Amino acid sequence: MSTNDEYLRLPRGFFDRDEEWVQFKRQVLSTHTTVGSSIGANLLELSPLGFRDTFTKASNNAGDKVFDFADKAGRQLFLACDSTPAVLRNYCNSNQQGKATRVGFVAPLFRYRDGPTRHFSQIGYAAINEALPTNAVDFSLLQLVGAMTNLCKKSNLTIQVFINDFKALRTMLNDGGISNEEMPDFLHSLQFSTLEQRADLLKERISNPHVLPDLLDVLTLQRLGQAPYQHIHEMALAIKRYTGADVIIDTTNLHSVETVSGYAVRFLTQDGIHLGDGGQYNNFGQAFDSRIQTLRSVATGVEAISQNIPIPSLPSPENKIMVLNLGASDHFVTQALQHLGEKGFSVVYGGIPANLAKAIKKVASEGYTHLTILGDTEEKSSEIYVKELSQRITQTMGLPSQKP
Template sequence: MSDLQPPRGTHDLLPEDQRRHRHITETVLRIAGLYGYEEISTPIFEATDVFRRTLGETSDIVTKEMYVFEDKKGRSLALRPEGTAGVARAFVSHLRSKPLPLKLFYQGPMFRYERMQKGRQRQFHQFGIELLGVPEPLGDVEVITMAAHILEALGVADKVTLEINTLGDPDTRQAYRDILVAFLKGHRDGLSKDSQDRLDRNPLRIFDSKDAGDQEILKDAPKLTGHLTPASQDFFDTVKGGLLAAGVNYTLNPGLVRGLDYYCHTAFEFTTETLGAQGAVLAGGRYDGLIEAMGGPSTPGTGWAAGVERLALMIAEPPGPARPVAVVPIGEAAEAEALSLVQRLRQAGFPVDLGFAGNLKKRLDKANKANAVAAVILGQDELEKQAATVRDMETGEQTEIKLSALEDHLARYR
């Protein structure tokens, strides 16, 4: 048994799990359509450089969480750890001549080599959207509004909070970063070990630290909001005003940051208390420098990604499959008749379960386990009358119905 387990951090999606996943992705696809987004599928693996360039050489994802391997020609490939890089690459490869804006939706498995926790595994599923070619704050508003719409449609709106922040334009960001580093270097010894590392690699992320000592030091740190250029401030104000107008509630979180250089302006996250430490359910922001970093034409972008497994843990049980009608033949002659009857009913649109073997008792038992609404019993008596006994599986009530009138009678179970 132990040697037949799936690899660490991977899971079989059994039919009832898959049902939840499908309910989520179908809901997303439907709502994305309302906003004019079309699905794009990119490969599950890419040249390792695709992720190196978009995620940064020093990011944790690249240095310790990527599944990297060589193919038979010695090319370095990586299983995708997230979706944006592949979409950006596809844009640069094929889509740069399309009229902008481009509204793309994607969905599928992602891979990260990590220790598991609730709502986190090594193969997991994300869906996300990218809006390319819109430098205006209205793009951010639409993207966030759509996310809120989706979460509402999934019935989790009351379990999540939207937090937003701004990183300012690239110049502000860079200038502020220098100011912050200068300040924190004066307090280096007081910082936690993790944050001392972050100071070199990714100083803005120190704001996320859960360490109490770090937060104490940060209280006196210079704030980004105090360093925004008027244009950046305007941008952020327009985003906030737009969300207000669209009826999307949010809270400001000045500690919400993104480390990579191409992120700018809006950063946001829908978080929940219901998933333990894995609070982020859907997160995104603006990445105006990304396409350029990939070697494409300078193209603004904004978007987000969400975790399907995390959402699956939050949503209510989706409706199960439609209840079938069970056709139950008794004897060989009836079985032959049943084969044609079954096809007739399926062509008419009824889900039909035809047991493979067994006497009446066994087949009714199977029909019950298949959650059948009704059983159409076909025995010698019925055959002679060109009729069937239809048993309501809920009440046990039985009625004899002419074969020619079956569809009409069964219509009540649709």
């Protein structure tokens, strides 16, 4: 039900952006492109709209967080809620041979949620169908993590990298008696439980008494002496050496455990604010399409970056000129506006002032650097007089002769 003023409002979580924001976003995207190029990633801007099946094919965890509707043909559409399915859709349509590919993506996303932002611009890097790692260090993922830390560094953000190994966790849960069929629901329960609840859940469900103490150590106390987790130390050390960032092994945080199949990474500010995440999504990719065998991806958001650094104010224009008219013809005014623009001025036409003295005073108070007044004298001489307001210097400009 609409209200009388609804036409003046935006839905919750949506915003118009001012010039400073637009300039900031352009700067971040420019940095994103440069960093992506350094690891061989081609830039890709994804569609904000897609079919429902794209976003539910591999993992139907969209739930009630989506903006969904039917088109006139009755087909179910989603405003894009996740970048990963969209990246894979694009890959399958454009790379039929299944070749290894890297992309730096820009994804306008929409999520129906309680947070302050329901529309945001996600940016990140993905490596598709690159070879599986032959040892503890996944060098493809390492480069993507390096790109993300580099992007943040160039945006004046120092970040920490947190790492987990969900393949090791699944191995231990299998050994503890959790079948592959039970695994998704059990992981979901673990992810959304407190450490105390998690301990009770493990004691209730783990049937192998030899595995239970190790799982309690990993998931509640973060002690890592277990064989399945032996590789995580080498990967963490490689990330630290490659990026120079602080790297923390955190096996208690299960963010994205339902979709990440191996190493999981999270990016946090030094104050502990979440900036983004990623990891190995091989199972997700294979479930999406048989042409996808391996998938690594990392992502953050323009908004996430902006919320953690001050957006620089735009400098005042050095040549912002107000043009006032005291009786010049339309042709002469048009000619003057065009000429001033060609000379590099930021030109604003102020019309015919009712009170010239007040108009001049207002111009000086509104950030203009220059002023010109067009009248019969200027038109007859084909010259305009441009006054620099701070120094009170007047420059004469001749206009090229043009017939009306």
